[in-house]
Amino acid sequence: MASSVYDFIIVGGGTAGLVVATRLSEIPTQRVLVLEAGSDHSDDLRVKIPAFYASLHESELGWSFKTAPQPSLNRRTVTLNQGKALGGSAAINNSVFTPPTKTVIDDWEALGNKGWNWDTLKSYYAKTYSSPSIPDGLDKELGVDRWLSKSGKTSGPIQLSYPGDYLHPIRRAWAESFEGKGYLMANDPWFDATVGAFSNLHSVDPVQRERSYATNAYYLPVKDRHNLKVIANAVVEGIIFDNGAKKPRATGVRFRHESHESIASASKEIILAAGAVQSPKLLEVSGIGNARILKSLGIEVVKEAEGVGENLQDHIVCDFAVEALEEMDTLDGLARQEPDVLESSMNEFMVSHTGQLTSSGIKTFAYMPVVNHFSAGGQNAVKKLLEDNRPQSRPWGSTARDLAYFDIAEKMLLNRAQPSGAYLTAIGQNPVAPDPVSGNKPKPLDGKFLTIVAILAQPLSRGNTHIESQDVSNPPAIDPKYLSNPIDVEVFGEHVLYLQDIIRSAPLSNLLKQPLKYFHSAANFSDLEGARKYIRSRATTMWHLAGTCSMLPEEMGGVVDTELRVYGVENLRVVDSSVVPLLPPGNLQSTVYALAERAADIIKAAHHLL
Structure with a gap:
């Protein structure tokens, strides 16, 4: 069995793993190895072209995990697309790049993670991306002309832009419709969301109008560094420990590559960056986790850690589509895979890097509270909802964790300046979410559509993921327990119902056929019970899995400390979305990049490499 020695071994060449590898290998004396289970698809047009992202789902570029049947979703099984490629989920996502709110990041510290707050992390967010310039005279068309303050110019590796055509009317109509309701973002959200x-x-x-992600932005510019080695199609089968010391010490990993078994040893650290499903899985097959689960599978316990695989959180999402005016530009022709549309769009992209293929169609966002909670009787209703579902007070273990999260949720739901939901639009019909009657993938319809979407920003529902076998090739059991908390059911129902009000608000309504024509008649609901029923049949995942190796105090079920070190184990850290203790309101990728940038500095400081 082949063996080699490095200073750092990074398990997972995804979004976080490549950032950490790039930063650690900046120091020429440090030997860095990255082991990635997937391949390098940076030349794949499906990856490069933003509008083709949906074609990557359930492809060879994703793990395509399946959840347990979800009682709150009519016992549907949900597919969880997690990236299996160099660059990870950033290689297959829809490229939306949104900021957190200051409050959410400050809440990380409130959960017991000293030093993890907005003042500390904001510079790491800024370090990851290059902010786009706004063409002269287009501030109003982009809906950004009312900002009181703007973030400074940044110059990080990830290249950002405004999606698609700058002059598309959806942006201005969206901004003005929300402004009429008193909910237009006051500042640049990257300055103060x-x-x-x-x-x-x-x-x-x-x-270039091509996807910018960890592979082509961080790794490819430095891939020839003599001290950086990336092995694709390498499946890590377990972590090796030296149990002779006071604490178990991670010394290397076993992995399989091209049918050969190998061992790589690390003189300094093993860094897990395999994602919210694979990182807890690797810990468990290596003997770190709930002793009851490990012993039942014949795995020797290296470190008892009941929090491994627990605290799983994800953004659940629900949408509906309505017919748009014929003159509005949409991506429906691509959704129907019309040959002439595909050919002309592809020709335009290859010649001039313009046209429909340059974006996934998501151009507008909003972070929102439940507006109804601030009506005359709304505050009393939400207070009663909270009181009826308050966790029992026991200051230890998962109960202490539940209480801490509940306190954060309570403050959020009672504050109109904090979002419990996020809304977005997509110019075209949704090819992913299930048909609300059959439960199957819907067939594309003729016509043009605008899809409006609600996301439950900070769910209280928590699930888990655990191995069912010693064999690392077997997928784990995943149960997100979507909407298992009654508070989530009510809050999400209110948000989805409010979408009906949004699409009837001018000037957004002026872009839609009147009277409204829904993609599916089941979306034409008008009360909270109708919204709940629709959610059960239509809602799905945003694939924003997090929290399964949470950065929390160990007595609250935390797996890693504030240095991202696994409790009770030496030379082992986790750096990916699994350590995120609380989801941001929008998409997760910007937070993973910022987390990885800070982790790299933490690791350098620990080894006196700064």
Whole structure:
């Protein structure tokens, strides 16, 4: 069995793993190895072209995990697309790049993670991306002309741009409709995100109009460094420990590559960056986790850690589509895979890097509270909802964790300046979410559509993922327990119902056929019970899995400390979305990049490499 020695071994060449590898290998004396289970698809047009992202789902570029049947979703099984490629999920996502709110990041510290707050992390967010310039005279068309303050110019590796055609009417109509309701984002959200509507950015190069992600932005420019080695199609089968010391010490990994078994040893650290499903899986097959689960599978316990695989959180999403005016530009022809549309769009992209293929169609966002909670009787209703579902007070273990999260949720739901939901639009019908009657993938319809979407920003529902076998090739059991918390059911129902009000608000309504024509008649609901029923049949995942190796105090079920070190184990860290203790309100990728940038500095400091 072949063996080699490095200073750092990074398990997972995804979004976080490549950032950490790039930063650690900046120091020529440090030997860095990255082991990635997938392949390098940076030349794949499906990856490069933003509009083709949906074709990557359930492809060879993703793990295509399946959840347990979800009782709150009519017992549907949900597919979880997690990236299996160099660059990870950033290689297959829809490229939306949104900021967190200051409050959410400060809440990380409130959960017991000293030093993890907005003042510390904001510079790491800024370090990851290059902000786009706004063409002269287009501030109003982009819906950004009312900002009181703007973030400074940044010059990080990830290239950002405004999606698609700058002059598309959806942005201005969205901004003005929310402004009429008193919910237009006051500042550039990258400067100070609170509540309100804004035009979102996406991680697409503004010149080439191709996906900008960890592989081509971080890794490829430095791939020839003599001290950096990346092995693709390498499946890590377990972590090796030296149990002779006071604490178990991670010394290397076993992996399989091209049918050969190998061992790689690390003189300094093993860094898990395999994602919210694979990182807890690797810990468990290596003997770190709930002793009851490990012993039942015949795995020797290296470190008892009941929090491994627990605290799984994800953004659940629900949408509906309505017919748009014929003159509005949409991506429906691509959704129907019309040959003439595909050919002309492909020709335009290859010749001039313009046209429909340059974006996934998501141009607008909003962070929102439940508006109804601030009506005359709304505050009393939400207070009663909270009181009826308050966790029992036991200051230890998962109960202490539940209480801490509940306190954060309570403050959020009672504050109109904090979002419990996020809304977005997509110019075209949704090819992913299930038909609300059959439960199957819907067939594309003729016509043009605008899709409006609600996301439950900070769910209280928590699930888990655990191995069912010693064999690392077997997928784990995943149960997100979507909407298992009654508070989530009510809050999400209110948000989805409010979408009906949004699409009837001018000037957004002026872009739609009147009277409204829904993609599916089941979406034409008008009360909270109708919204709940629709959610059960239509809602799905945003694939924003997090929290399964949470950065929390160990007594609250935390797996890693504030240095991202696994409790009770030496030379082992986790750096990916699994350590995120609380989801941001929008898409997760910007937070993973910022987390990885800070982790690299933490690791350098620990080894006196700064």
